[in-house]
Amino acid sequence: MCSGYAKALRIVSANGTLSEILVGLGLEKQIVGVDVTSTFPASLEKLPKIGHNRTISAEGILALNPDVILYTDKSMLSPAVVKQLNGSGKKLVEFKHEYSKEGAIKLIREMGAYFKAQAQAEKMINALRTDLAKIPAPANPKKLLFIYARGAGTLMVSGTGTSLDKMFALAGHKNAVSGFTDFKPLTAESLIAANPDVLVLFSSGLESLEGMDGLLKVPGVANTNAGKNRRIVTMDGQLLTGFGPRVGKAAIELSQKVK
Structure with a gap:
């Protein structure tokens, strides 16, 4: 440098x-x-x-x-x-x-x-x-799926190697999808096959879908364990993906919300 x-x-x-x-x-x-x-x-x-x-x-x-x-x-x-x-x-x-x-x-x-x-x-x-040092180890790791949303017309899921994938691992959980890197469009079939325990979105993303009820109307969501149990977690986008000075705080918050 x-x-x-x-x-x-x-x-x-x-x-x-x-x-x-x-x-x-x-x-x-x-x-x-x-x-x-x-x-x-x-x-x-x-x-x-x-x-x-x-x-x-x-x-x-x-x-x-x-x-x-x-x-x-x-x-x-x-x-x-x-x-x-x-x-x-x-x-x-x-x-x-x-x-x-x-x-x-x-x-x-x-x-x-x-x-x-x-x-x-x-x-x-x-x-x-x-x-x-304060990130808790989950007793029962969950399958998490991140959905990037900008309204119902733009829905993407986060694969391996992404900041979301790495954050899930840091918090002791698993990405519900694998086999691809970066992001790809969400489909009902792949969502049902992944069957996540918890869906994770940016706070702004859930707002763009008009909240929990709007998300549950997305094809496939209601058929997953996350949808059936209404297990939806939202976090600030920059906090969740930044991997900077607050990365530990982000992992702690994610852990607390996924419990």
């Missing part, structure tokens, strides 16, 4: 976890723009937004006149945007982000080194390790 800067910077962050770490490093006042996943702490909501994933444009970022632009290998900036930003004369820095407790610690440490804020980084890591 490149060496950091001594002067105050204008920082744009294209990733919610990076934004959260920047705040923990004491650099919030230097952030001039963030992507829409940058929701914690709530004070970040007031900052100019650069877009979300594939809708992020180089022009929107460069209009904020940043000194440094941060993203991760999971940020989904298009190759064309990365090329534009690299050719802009601005500093573009990519951090690797592995969905694991070790990956969270490594990311915090690397950002602390880059911005010469090692002491603040270690403070975050110590708090994270305290949280990780």
Whole structure:
């Protein structure tokens, strides 16, 4: 990782976890723009937004006149945007982000080194390790299925290797689906075959379906153990998938809700 800067910077962050770490490093006042996943702490909501994933444009970022632009290998900036930003004369820095407790610690440490804020980084890591030690081991691991919803017309399930899959494992539970990576469209047949004990959604996702009753109307849901028992868990999206300073807190909350 490149060496950091001594002067105050204008920082744009294209990733919610990076934004959260920047705040923990004491650099919030230097952030001039963030992507829409940058929701914690709530004070970040007031900052100019650069877009979300594939809708992020180089022009929107460069209009904020940043000194440094941060993203991760999971940020989904298009190759064309990365090329534009690299050719802009601005500093573009990519951090690797592995969905694991070790990956969270490594990311915090690397950002602390880059911005010469090692002491603040270690403070975050110590708090994270305290949280990780408190994750309870479930007596009866459950089969969980994550459904990404943006209304009934957009429903996807989370396969292996995703942040959701890794979070389920961290909390001591199992992903109800396997055999594919990333996300794929939800079908009634695959849902019934997976037969999850608990369905997990972002809070915003369940709202987009008009709540529990709307979810139960999705073909196949009512035929699963989760649907029959109305075992639906919702969590804040960035908390559940961020794998940053709050990864331990996320696993604890998921454990408590799945019980």
